[in-house]
Amino acid sequence: KQEVTQIPAALSVPEGENLVLNCSFTDSAIYNLQWFRQDPGKGLTSLLLIQSSQREQTSGRLNASLDKSSGRSTLYIAASQPGDSATYLCAVSSGGSYIPTFGRGTSLIVHP
């Protein structure tokens, strides 16, 4: 059974810092990995989707990398802003049905 772990569980940083959020998974036979953002009490918004054949994806200040062999993905946020404050979740699709397995998320606070 696929297990997804996100470290750290919570993070508080001053505005302007470059951040790295980590996601690890136990079964490297994945189909893809997706990073989401969730604001308190709201739905999940897709940030980046990395297919298993890809090493990274970029969108604006966000960059996600994937290392299947080591079972790891990182989400890099450049020049963090207070508006980046949210919970970030990663989800890994694997197995015959490609159902995503979610991590518990990293709660990020960026203070001015």
Place this chain on the structure above:
Amino acid sequence: DADVTQTPRNRITKTGKRIMLECSQTKGHDRMYWYRQDPGLGLRLIYYSFDVKDINKGEISDGYSVSRQAQAKFSLSLESAIPNQTALYFCATSGDKGWEQYFGPGTRLTVT
């Protein structure tokens, strides 16, 4: 207009009542999912459907049932609500296997 909508957005009900949560999507996706989110437990899959004639149990289906009325509509029912079903419920869709997942805004359900 939102691609994935959920109704109601908030609901308070009493123990033993039957509740239906509805999900509609305009993305034309075949795959639809129901999740619940609890603090500290992350997202857990309740049911999923790969097309109108395909319904599958997720990891926590006890106490829940679903109906896929059309490609665009997927409803979740609690036959006899109990307090530990108090949670945030999300509907999600995706295209073919391994495609990006899109989430609705969520339904906050409280069972007293």
